[in-house]
Amino acid sequence: xxxxxxxxxxxxxxxxxxxxxxxQDGEDRLAKKIFAxxxxxxxxxxxxxxxxxxxxxxxxxxxxxxxxxEHFDKTREARWKESNPLLEEYVDCLHFILSIGLEIEVxxxxxxIALEIKENQTSQNTFDQFVLVINWANSMxxxxxxxxxxxxFIVLGEMLGFTxxxxxxxxxxxxxxxxxxxxxxxx
Numbered sequence: 001x002x003x004x005x006x007x008x009x010x011x012x013x014x015x016x017x018x019x020x021x022x023x024q025d026g027e028d029r030l031a032k033k034i035f036a037x038x039x040x041x042x043x044x045x046x047x048x049x050x051x052x053x054x055x056x057x058x059x060x061x062x063x064x065x066x067x068x069x070e071h072f073d074k075t076r077e078a079r080w081k082e083s084n085p086l087l088e089e090y091v092d093c094l095h096f097i098l099s100i101g102l103e104i105e106v107x108x109x110x111x112x113i114a115l116e117i118k119e120n121q122t123s124q125n126t127f128d129q130f131v132l133v134i135n136w137a138n139s140m141x142x143x144x145x146x147x148x149x150x151x152x153f154i155v156l157g158e159m160l161g162f163t164x165x166x167x168x169x170x171x172x173x174x175x176x177x178x179x180x181x182x183x184x185x186x187x
Contacts, residue, residue, distance in 0.1 A: 002168070003111050009175050010098035013182075020182050030103045034140050037096035041134055044089035048160065050126055060160070061085045084170075090157055091170045095178070097153055106146055117151035129156045 023029055045051060047061045064083045101110075123129040133156050136149035157167055 003115075004108065006094070006168070006171055007098055007101065007106075007111070009172065010095065011102055013095070013175055013178055014099055014102055016179060016182050020185075030100065031141065033096055033100050033103060034137060037093060037100065037137050038134065040089065040093045040096055041130070041137065044086070044093055045130055047086045047089050048126065048130070051130070062087070086160060087162060087166060087170050088174065090160060090162065091167065091174045093153065094167070094171055095174065097150060100140060101146055101150065104144060104146060110147060111150070114147040114150040114154075117147050118154050121151055121155050123155060123159070126156070126159045129159050 049055065049058045049060055052058050062084050064085050066083075123132065129152065133149065133152045136145050136152055139145040140149065
């Protein structure tokens with residue numbers, strides 16, 4: 001697990017965003033990042049679907065197929081691209097968790113502490129793990145519970161069935177998209 005590499009990539013994206021969208025006087029950017037994380041956690045839960053007791057379809061949304069427009073425009077042949085909406089939402093959350101860590105200036109030692117906490121964390125089920133992550137995210141406003149937030153989120157990814165390699169690959173793909181969005185002004 002190479003979290004330092006992800007933090008460095010996130011630092012570059014955050015600097016890019018800061019250049020394009022400088023902080024305003026009195027702006028609480030940390031509060032906005034926490035709020036954005038909570039929104040993304042809701043989107044992740046929606047793709048997971050396990051809380052939807054009223055639905056007969058509680059299986060996670062892990063496959064989405066759509067036309068590959070870029071390829072079609074170049075070749076006029078129908079091609080399709082596949083994505084994993086659950087993984088994509090997980091990685092969107094990860095972007096904000098890393099950004100929050102940078103905002104509060106976590107150290108390499110802090111990251112190691114989070115990984116130690118992760119090794120000792122147990123949860124009964126994915127729903128309880130979601131609730132734990134949301135509770136830690138909500139606690140970031142008053143206290144520094146970042147270690148617990150990061151550890152709980154990594155465990156959640158494991159419970160959702162993602163390998164660290166899948167997470168890293170998806171993170172870097174989305175990071176590149178986020179840089180392009182900043183360059184183009186299309187978010």
